Amino acid sequence: MLIDQVLFYVLAVLILGSAVMTITRRNVVYSAVWLISTLVGVAGIFLLQGAEFLAGVQVIVYIGGIMVLFLFVIMLVPLEEEASQRRFSNQKWLALATGLAVLAMLAVIVVRGIGSLDHPGPAPPPGPASLTQNSEAVGRVLFTEYLLPFELASILLLVAIIGAIVMSKARRRQTES
């Protein structure tokens, strides 16, 4: 169990350190690389908690999909010009307030939940390469208990996709005429 704790703190330092680096770098590509490092750290935390499926999906979706697209767009931006502009706009105070609100929410959850820490849940199965039924459990819950939110999310995504196509088509028609 000691190794679990050590790993947790290593990952925590990785996540927080990378997150700070992400928002302080002047070069956008560096920000993206540090963000990738943050996301890998979060996947590591999922693994540590025995949620292998979530860890795999985290890497595939966020790093393999979203970050690749981010980098694709960043590469088309002239970096010198971008770096000379002001990074933090007037939303600074709003952002600070939002951050503090989230922090307060998390603090409430931690303080309320601290009592249950005295009774740790069932220990994860020991040894390497243990075959838990993690993905099966996620799938079953997703398609029974959480079916409605799941379908709502997919409809939202569909609407977003169609919206993106409509908007890009409209702009093309404008430039053509």
Added chain:
Amino acid sequence: MEELLANPYVGPLVLTVAIILVFPLIVGYMVLAERKVLADLQVRLGPMRVGPYGVLQPLADALKLLLKEDIIPARADKWIFWLAPVLSVFTGLTALAVLPLSDRLYVADVNIGILFILAMSSIGALGLILGGWSANSKYSLMGSLRAAAQMVSYEVPLGFATVTAIMCAGTLSMQGVIDSQFERGVWGAFDNYGLMLIPTVLFIIAGTAETNRAPFDLPEAESELVAGFHTEYSGFRWSLFFLAEYAAIVVISALCVTLFFGGWLRPFPNVELLEIPFNTVFPAGLCLLIAFGCLKGVGKQVVPGFRFLMAAIAAAFLGAAGLFVLPLTNELVIGLFWFAFKLGVMVYLFIWYRGTFPRFRYDQLMDVGWKWLIPISMAGLVLNGAVQLLARG
């Protein structure tokens, strides 16, 4: 000693070190095989000078790459330039960890084996993109942009084909997929009354695109982009990219073999009658054939050292034939043999595509990906699901 072997961490650790040590050598010989096969397709001889029939060429190439001057372009981004090849090769080698080499030879059999491989290959793609950007060169940047667009597009049909296979097998564990094919008595490719052939073909096409191999090698199209994303890389860094590319080929081929062609199972694993022909006669005969060919080649060599080398190779293959004949050793190596044999066939196919198909144009590439492969792969998923539901109840 026995205590050491019983420790669950020792076996995988030894295998990991062995893979990292041996894999570059295997890649070297894959490159030699590629050059020889391509030469044969184009009616040339290929490398012939270093060693008999060029068998020592990979060692010479490796030495050359290691001793070359390491050049970083003047306005390149040094950190990212350093990070990109490391990222590629690291993820490529890590993905090898979940490959089931035989029934007892694997580093780890995890519940998310297939997801793990896909995750590693998607991180590896970042190495390609960052490497092209950091070099501060137009050609490299174009290569990177193409790589990014291609990876994102072809990951979708690859994913759908994989999901279909997973649905057929009912598990995400690599060993579990092979076990399910053994239980159902049919390779994944021919399951569901042959309907699984759709995802099989799609997987091979999308896998070729995902590994940036011809005819989908637009990120490094040499006729228009010099060498694409690795234009500015040379020496050791370049060889790391090369290693990563071949690691990706091995991983995709191994995934294909595992999902659709029975992994380390022999053909017709449930037919007792074929046990001896497939598990003894075929591998031993293959080794004997190669040994015989090498022995015939001994007489043609003029240099004494080359003669000795040919004779040594022949002896090694004779020894391998002996391994397959003895029942005790046969049991140990037969799984690995079938896995390596099927993998070899897949890699040979990859080389074959490169020798026969002309490169796609960029718009054709996107057309094939989005307008053909993705709809067909979705239809394949639905069709296979329906058939499976009806047939298995």
